[in-house]
Amino acid sequence: MLHTVNKSPFQNTTLMDCARFLQSGDVLLLLEDGVFACQTGTAHSALVEGLLQQVKVYALRADLKARAITQLIPGVQVTDYAGFVDLLEEHKVHSWL
Amino acid sequence: MAEEIKKIMFTVRKPPHGSIYVYEGLEVKLIMAAYDADISVVFMDDGVYALKQGQDTKELGIKGFAATYGALMDYEIQKVFVDRHSMEVRGMTEADLLIIGEDEETEEPVKPRVIDSREIAAMMAEQHNILSF
Amino acid sequence: MKIAVCIYEGPYNHEASDSAYNFIKAAIDKGHEIQGIFFYHDGVYNVTKLMEPPQDDRHIANRWSALGATGIDIVVCIAAAKRRGIVDDVLVPHVRISGLGQLTMMTIQADRMVVFGD
Numbered sequence: 371m372l373h374t375v376n377k378s379p380f381q382n383t384t385l386m387d388c389a390r391f392l393q394s395g396d397v398l399l400l401l402e403d404g405v406f407a408c409q410t411g412t413a414h415s416a417l418v419e420g421l422l423q424q425v426k427v428y429a430l431r432a433d434l435k436a437r438a439i440t441q442l443i444p445g446v447q448v449t450d451y452a453g454f455v456d457l458l459e460e461h462k463v464h465s466w467l
Numbered sequence: 468m469a470e471e472i473k474k475i476m477f478t479v480r481k482p483p484h485g486s487i488y489v490y491e492g493l494e495v496k497l498i499m500a501a502y503d504a505d506i507s508v509v510f511m512d513d514g515v516y517a518l519k520q521g522q523d524t525k526e527l528g529i530k531g532f533a534a535t536y537g538a539l540m541d542y543e544i545q546k547v548f549v550d551r552h553s554m555e556v557r558g559m560t561e562a563d564l565l566i567i568g569e570d571e572e573t574e575e576p577v578k579p580r581v582i583d584s585r586e587i588a589a590m591m592a593e594q595h596n597i598l599s600f
Numbered sequence: 601m602k603i604a605v606c607i608y609e610g611p612y613n614h615e616a617s618d619s620a621y622n623f624i625k626a627a628i629d630k631g632h633e634i635q636g637i638f639f640y641h642d643g644v645y646n647v648t649k650l651m652e653p654p655q656d657d658r659h660i661a662n663r664w665s666a667l668g669a670t671g672i673d674i675v676v677c678i679a680a681a682k683r684r685g686i687v688d689d690v691l692v693p694h695v696r697i698s699g700l701g702q703l704t705m706m707t708i709q710a711d712r713m714v715v716f717g718d
Contacts, residue, residue, distance in 0.1 A: 376615075
């Protein structure tokens with residue numbers, strides 16, 4: 371399953387909440403303010419570092435660029451809207467709101 | 468051959484009254500219940516507060532809707548679950564949950580089933596589509 | 601794939617509308633069918649012709665209208681719309697007001713239902 375999270379972990383617990391429901395083989399896509407979770411050296415970096423042990427994590431390029439995020443946690447893959455669509459071909463989706 | 472009935476899950480993650488999502492989300496469930504779909508509803512995170520007994524919105528001056536949950540089973544929505552972890556961290560117990568209908572045979576009041584996150588995750592993986600409110 | 605999209609938030613106030621639009625364009629470019637677009641909650645504000653953003657900014661209602669002109673079914677929930685004062689007279693062309701039955705049908709019939717919100 372593809373899980374999408376659009377909120378910053380500094381603002382909102384959605385990413386932590388979503389993490390409890392991830393299964394092996396799932397994919398996490400961070401978009402909108404969710405991309406703040408991908409930065410290295412923050413109080414919440416360990417969250418995505420941990421998730422990468424279990425699932426693939428993608429971040430939407432347009433949202434990273436808009437927010438000037440350049441230091442990504444190693445292992446996070448950058449994708450675009452076309453890549454988002456491609457992920458849907460392989461996975462059902464749960465948009466966490 | 469009849470088309471396979473699709474599994475549709477609703478998650479309720481937001482608390483009631485601070486925003487309209489839970490209320491308008493309930494309206495979607497009631498409408499969908501009239502269609503051929505295998506509906507399940509999972510209350511989790513702050514959504515568990517929507518099931519708290521004793522909500523009284525009169526002084527606030529907004530229309531309450533907790534009473535409508537009492538008719539969920541009348542609408543044929545039988546699969547109603549609550550995430551155990553979400554309740555525990557919020558200090559809620561089963562006693563706090565409101566009733567969603569009565570058992571057809573025994574006529575005993577029925578409350579939503581409290582289950583573990585792992586079970587919910589497995590259910591999510593089986594769904595055709597999921598709507599979050 | 602048949603993809604349906606639901607949008608819960610109004611234009612400009614949240615990124616939901618933009619994310620949804622960009623996603624839909626990408627899906628179309630890849631040859632997928634957009635089963636329908638459904639506006640719920642404050643999403644109903646996306647398609648009012650009374651919208652007047654600055655000239656150098658995207659006009660969200662007009663671009664939904666342009667998408668609707670290609671034949672994609674763009675639906676605004678009647679209950680949410682009435683509550684928020686969105687009526688037929690203020691809609692941009694190529695979108696329509698209808699009931700939650702449409703959201704139901706989209707969710708059941710689409711291979712994927714993607715939701716954009718807060």
